[in-house]
Amino acid sequence: MTESTLLSVEDVIVDLPTPRGNLRAVDHVDLTVGAGRTLGVVGESGCGKTMLSRAILQLLPKKAKLSGRVMFDGQDLLQLSPEKLRKLRGRSLAVVFQDPMTSLNPVLTIGTQLIETLQEHLELDMVAATKRSIELLAAVGIPAPEQRLMQYPHQLSGGMRQRVAIAIALSCEPKLLIADEPTTALDVTIQAQILDLLAREQRRRHMAMILITHDLGVVAGRTDEVAVMYAGRVVERAPTPALFKKMRMPYTEALLAALPKIDAAPHTPLPAISGRPPDPTRPLKGCSFSPRCRYAWAQCHVEKPRLEEADSPGHQFACFRPIDASASAGA
Amino acid sequence: MLGFVARRLLYLVPVLIAVSLLTFLIASLLPGDLAYTILGDQATPEKVAALRQEMGLDQPIWVRYFGWLGNILQGDLGRSFRTGQTVLQAVTERLPISLELMVLAQVIALAIGVPLAIICAARSGGSFDRFMTGTAFGMLSVPTFLSAILLIYLFAVELRWLPATGYVPFGEDPAKNLRFMVLPALTLALAEWPGIMRVLRSDMIATLQEDYIALAKAKGLKASRILFVHALKPSSLTLVTITGINIGRLIGGAVIVETVFALPGIGRLLVGAITTRDLIILQGVVLLVGAGFVLINFIVDMLYAMLDPRIRHGHA
Amino acid sequence: MATLELGIDASVAEVPARRGRRLGPLFWMAIVWMMFVFTVAIFADVLPLPSPTDMDMLEKRAPFSAEHWLGTDGLGRDELARVIYGARISLIVGLFAPIIGLTFGGALGILAGYFRGRFESVVVGSMDVLLAFPPLILALAVTAYLGQSILHLTFILGLLGVPAFMRVARAATLTLARREFVIAAQALGATHTRILLRELLPNVMLPLFAFFLLAVAITIVAEGSLSFLGLGVPPPISSWGSMIGEGRESLEMAPRLAFIPAIAMFLTVLSFNLVGDTLRALTDPRQGAL
Numbered sequence: 001m002t003e004s005t006l007l008s009v010e011d012v013i014v015d016l017p018t019p020r021g022n023l024r025a026v027d028h029v030d031l032t033v034g035a036g037r038t039l040g041v042v043g044e045s046g047c048g049k050t051m052l053s054r055a056i057l058q059l060l061p062k063k064a065k066l067s068g069r070v071m072f073d074g075q076d077l078l079q080l081s082p083e084k085l086r087k088l089r090g091r092s093l094a095v096v097f098q099d100p101m102t103s104l105n106p107v108l109t110i111g112t113q114l115i116e117t118l119q120e121h122l123e124l125d126m127v128a129a130t131k132r133s134i135e136l137l138a139a140v141g142i143p144a145p146e147q148r149l150m151q152y153p154h155q156l157s158g159g160m161r162q163r164v165a166i167a168i169a170l171s172c173e174p175k176l177l178i179a180d181e182p183t184t185a186l187d188v189t190i191q192a193q194i195l196d197l198l199a200r201e202q203r204r205r206h207m208a209m210i211l212i213t214h215d216l217g218v219v220a221g222r223t224d225e226v227a228v229m230y231a232g233r234v235v236e237r238a239p240t241p242a243l244f245k246k247m248r249m250p251y252t253e254a255l256l257a258a259l260p261k262i263d264a265a266p267h268t269p270l271p272a273i274s275g276r277p278p279d280p281t282r283p284l285k286g287c288s289f290s291p292r293c294r295y296a297w298a299q300c301h302v303e304k305p306r307l308e309e310a311d312s313p314g315h316q317f318a319c320f321r322p323i324d325a326s327a328s329a330g331a
Numbered sequence: 332m333l334g335f336v337a338r339r340l341l342y343l344v345p346v347l348i349a350v351s352l353l354t355f356l357i358a359s360l361l362p363g364d365l366a367y368t369i370l371g372d373q374a375t376p377e378k379v380a381a382l383r384q385e386m387g388l389d390q391p392i393w394v395r396y397f398g399w400l401g402n403i404l405q406g407d408l409g410r411s412f413r414t415g416q417t418v419l420q421a422v423t424e425r426l427p428i429s430l431e432l433m434v435l436a437q438v439i440a441l442a443i444g445v446p447l448a449i450i451c452a453a454r455s456g457g458s459f460d461r462f463m464t465g466t467a468f469g470m471l472s473v474p475t476f477l478s479a480i481l482l483i484y485l486f487a488v489e490l491r492w493l494p495a496t497g498y499v500p501f502g503e504d505p506a507k508n509l510r511f512m513v514l515p516a517l518t519l520a521l522a523e524w525p526g527i528m529r530v531l532r533s534d535m536i537a538t539l540q541e542d543y544i545a546l547a548k549a550k551g552l553k554a555s556r557i558l559f560v561h562a563l564k565p566s567s568l569t570l571v572t573i574t575g576i577n578i579g580r581l582i583g584g585a586v587i588v589e590t591v592f593a594l595p596g597i598g599r600l601l602v603g604a605i606t607t608r609d610l611i612i613l614q615g616v617v618l619l620v621g622a623g624f625v626l627i628n629f630i631v632d633m634l635y636a637m638l639d640p641r642i643r644h645g646h647a
Numbered sequence: 648m649a650t651l652e653l654g655i656d657a658s659v660a661e662v663p664a665r666r667g668r669r670l671g672p673l674f675w676m677a678i679v680w681m682m683f684v685f686t687v688a689i690f691a692d693v694l695p696l697p698s699p700t701d702m703d704m705l706e707k708r709a710p711f712s713a714e715h716w717l718g719t720d721g722l723g724r725d726e727l728a729r730v731i732y733g734a735r736i737s738l739i740v741g742l743f744a745p746i747i748g749l750t751f752g753g754a755l756g757i758l759a760g761y762f763r764g765r766f767e768s769v770v771v772g773s774m775d776v777l778l779a780f781p782p783l784i785l786a787l788a789v790t791a792y793l794g795q796s797i798l799h800l801t802f803i804l805g806l807l808g809v810p811a812f813m814r815v816a817r818a819a820t821l822t823l824a825r826r827e828f829v830i831a832a833q834a835l836g837a838t839h840t841r842i843l844l845r846e847l848l849p850n851v852m853l854p855l856f857a858f859f860l861l862a863v864a865i866t867i868v869a870e871g872s873l874s875f876l877g878l879g880v881p882p883p884i885s886s887w888g889s890m891i892g893e894g895r896e897s898l899e900m901a902p903r904l905a906f907i908p909a910i911a912m913f914l915t916v917l918s919f920n921l922v923g924d925t926l927r928a929l930t931d932p933r934q935g936a937l
Contacts, residue, residue, distance in 0.1 A: 087551060089550065095546070097545070105547070108561070120551060120553070120556075121551060
């Protein structure tokens with residue numbers, strides 16, 4: 001943890017007005033990412049991880065309310081003028097969205113969508129931008145890149161489209177790449193390829209990355225640090241090796257248990273996390289996970305645990321009844 | 332794409348036959364006899380019988396239809412029994428005027444409707460958007476002949492800036508031609524822009540919610556590029572559709588506008604033929620307008636296919 | 648908005664109107680205006696009005712007075728009486744023509760959407776033929792050959808509305824026919840007649856009625872357009888369209904002769920559009936309010 005901090009999210013709250021009342025999508029979140037480091041953000045769908053990424057990018061829906069600070073490269077993104085923010089986006093802050101079927105414009109060619117970014121930020125002429133686009137497509141493993149430039153998204157497979165989206169994100173050598181569930185919409189066989197591509201390019205370009213996923217298995221081995229989110233809050237945060245060695249939050253354990261295991265006997269029922277996430281428009285008084293937690297006791301239902309550091313350095317969790325090291329080892 | 336064109340072309344044939352059949356049937360609705368109508372008051376039974384024979388009216392209806400159709404296919408649509416002019420002559424003489432009027436009107440309507448739609452979509456829910464959608468809704472309740480009267484009153488009677496009626500061919504004096512064309516084209520455009528704006532606006536609002544717009548923003552593109560390229564280009568398909576759908580209305584509007592502003596176009600030819608009971612001209616014009624309408628719709632379909640890469644590459 | 652090109656987006660009823668939604672003051676103002684026009688049109692004969700056809704050559708284009716509230720027209724006829732009797736024509740044609748469209752188009756659409764197959768293809772195909780002409784041109788041609796009369800006008804404008812009503816009814820039926828209550832009725836062995844009349848018709852009526860109001864607005868405009876051209880209702884019957892057409896001749900001297908019927912027509916068309924559009928939005932789950 002000696003590198004300089006590139007991104008720090010400080011006490012960020014995102015509120016969304018809905019017909020049923022205010023929805024707190026992100027609830028007092030603090031996170032930091034060092035330059036060239038990778039952070040995994042893990043949680044079930046609806047836990048606020050996508051809203052958090054949109055908050056960092058300043059791409060929240062118009063009616064959403066955002067408070068807190070998002071310090072990126074020494075500037076508070078919330079205070080930045082729209083023009084300065086625009087110059088930053090795509091240039092030093094890039095994103096890959098979940099679904100490559102919808103994130104590329106269907107009526108513009110791959111080439112247009114790549115080149116426009118290069119021309120916007122790097123002021124390349126058409127020839128140089130085209131040349132660089134071909135290099136980028138080749139770098140993300142797209143065969144026959146020259147021909148692809150002329151093609152439209154619908155002529156490419158899902159995996160190829162996501163590679164194009166990654167090429168667009170990488171095009172201006174960003175300092176931070178946010179990958180928001182980059183493989184969820186893809187075939188299982190392609191998922192590992194895309195994740196490995198992201199990890200390879202991240203190391204090669206010495207770029208920081210936030211990898212958002214619902215799959216704890218995805219972040220193992222591909223990130224330096226992991227933050228587990230539940231109901232809008234970070235409930236456990238630790239360096240990746242430390243987390244997998246000794247997870248303390250029962251929710252993290254449940255997430256891991258919900259992963260299908262490769263060595264399980266055939267026809268073993270998948271253990272799902274029982275119950276549903278709480279209704280975000282009706283916040284609970286106690287720990288949000290307490291209704292589903294098998295360890296919960298009286299205190300958990302009436303008081304919210306704070307995210308605090310314990311055990312090893314950098315390992316934080318918000319729980320009154322953390323799992324014992326010995327008990328969780330087999331999980 | 333080729334298969335698509337072929338299929339649409341094949342579909343044209345039955346539709347065109349239906350158009351000719353319907354035109355013929357409408358003309359046969361005439362109570363009484365065409366020969367009486369042509370000969371008028373001085374009709375003697377002998378004259379009528381002679382004319383009936385000359386025109387083939389004494390034959391069964393299907394023989395008359397195929398005879399008529401055969402003549403049409405040879406380019407003979409008949410001749411006005413009042414002016415002696417052939418239908419084809421009369422129509423080709425007047426077609427450029429109607430086309431100029433409709434193209435001008437469409438251009439003006441797009442020039443008003445498209446920018447307003449974009450501004451409203453970009454600031455949907457704002458006060459400008461609410462004001463403009465309200466105005467557009469109100470304008471939809473103003474019939475063409477009403478806005479014609481309003482514009483004549485305002486610009487020709489009160490302000491005396493523009494002539495109320497009259498026409499000079501473009502080839503003769505372009506500036507004067509445009510002066511005569513401004514009010515008619517504006518009248519037609521006033522009926523067209525609200526529809527264009529409303530449809531394009533709601534379409535753009537939907538497009539602006541798309542992931543690829545979020546990505547375009549995340550790429551740091553300028554707002555103008557996002558609106559005009561990333562959002563407007565997908566919506567241009569909608570624009571083609573609505574333009575196509577509106578053509579029927581535009582043609583109807585042109586009839587009214589040409590009559591009000593005394594422009595010697597197809598519409599005025601049609602109305603004139605009705606008032607003077609020039610039934611051959613009427614039948615010919617109805618047929619040609621119907622066929623032209625079918626062809627324009629075909630062209631719009633083709634344009635649509637060309638604009639949408641998914642259809643162009645045979646994915647649809 | 649010149650002719651009878653009926654709206655294209657077929658609204659589909661999914662959920663009955665969400666109740667408790669605010670309809671807004673404009674909606675109620677439109678309703679009040681519609682009721683007012685209906686009332687004066689129905690009771691025109693009973694109202695203490697001068698005859699709409701009595702000419703008074705000494706009082707041509709007279710200004711507003713106690714005797715002639717809205718003055719007189721170019722032939723010295725009472726303008727107010729003509730506007731009110733004109734409302735009759737506009738409303739008669741404007742209501743009865745869409746009723747033709749509603750009846751035939753609605754029935755064809757429900758049957759086509761329910762039975763599908765060849766019947767549906769034939770219905771849709773024959774509607775395409777009707778749509779192959781610009782509507783105003785077809786209306787002009789038919790009235791030219793049949794002769795000008797209110798009956799002919801109503802008939803042809805009604806016929807032209809059939810395809811649009813058919814589309815609305817068919818689209819609504821297509822969605823409804825897949826819904827649980829219809830499938831349940833089929834599973835319980837209900838006859839086609841019963842399903843069509845008891846299950847489908849009541850639910851399709853909602854979007855059809857909303858569309859009916861819009862069609863009234865379109866028809867009033869269409870009738871006005873034809874009468875304005877002098878090819879609609881035959882004189883001396885006054886309709887708003889023909890009054891505006893006559894008023895055009897005296898725009899320089901007495902613009903009000905064109906503008907008084909114009910305002911009446913605009914407000915009426917706007918009212919039907921407003922109410923129709925509000926109801927359409929209510930019966931259409933995909934869209935919010937305007």
